[in-house]
Amino acid sequence: MIEVKRDNDPRLDDPWYLTKLDLAGQIYARLGQPFLTVRSDEIPSELHIRLKRITDARHTTVTLRDFDVLRSIYLRRQMRLTYAEVVQALGGGPVGFAKVAAFQVRRVLSIDLRDELGDDSLINFPGR
Template sequence: MKLKHSSGRAGSSSGVQFFDDDGIARIVRSNEGGPVRRIINGRRRGRTGTFVSLKADMRAMPWESIRGELPALQVAEGATSVSKLLVQPHRLEINVRELRRPLIYFPDMELLVDDDLIRDVIRGVPFAMAAATPRSGVIAPENCRKLVLEIKTEDDPRLDDPTYDAKLRLAAEVYRRLGITFLLLDRWHHFPIEIVDRFRQIAIDRHTTLSLSDHDALRRLYTSRGTTRPYINVVETLGGGPLGVAKASAMQVRRMISIDLTEKLQADTKVHLVR
């Protein structure tokens, strides 16, 4: 596959074109680095909104489904294995010889993740459970792998649309040729309510302010007692009570600590200091 860079107008979008014997595909991104499409298109009924994400450089991420995209955002925000996230990250234009106009596809989410997360999900582990697994170290964003997600809910009107299915298959092939992992995730399997709720509680406190003294206190705790401590010790070290809980959550989102979220969060839940 040959690559050709293609730039849009200043302030609008830019992208890369991909040529092969079967046609042309083009990925178009926002010059501002945020979502390429901010307007909720109303294809789903019900609540919509935005989620201001630290992992999206404090941008407001739009979500169209309270049962699909919002849980995925909450999980990605709190997962140690995820370094960056972006909703509506680009527009994929696929030119097919049989069609006069290109097929247009907007993926739900693009993440930068570690290899273990991708490997676990591919072998059948629900995405939220794979994300809940603690890490003793993290991968810098520049060394993470790109993961594109499409999240399906049971009320999506496109579930039985053969044209949409064909478009997804073509999109998957484009991403494969680019070395990007593309996953189609069904909400009911990959985002169990009980696991998502643990991430939701973490994400609520994502904007909590952390001071230098908080960093120092955390370092002293682990320096004297090893690389894994009970959750209650971390909370008490950070001031105890609701404030300590909020600071621990903020540190989880910032990938400074990694809480084991595979089971219900309790006083003795293991918390790793992240290298």
């Protein structure tokens, strides 16, 4: 989990907000998920480009059927699936990519974005 904040975000000076972020980190740690808060100006350009591709599709419409598809493919396999498998299951091509990206931003899917996203990248479905 990466919480990206703009370098001029006034909440970064709010002790209550910082406590909230700390508590979120503790909860994610208990779930075995990493949690990082970074300022947008601290993100290396190659990672920024990778993240932007995902966040640009954050408003993509996903339906209850799309959720059912995810549950179905993950329950059948009982493991992490590859990016290519999940994209294909959600319609393939640009539509499938956009839905995977939207699910990542909405924290339904978990993709390790430290490396370039490729067909063999593994995707977790924490809600399975």
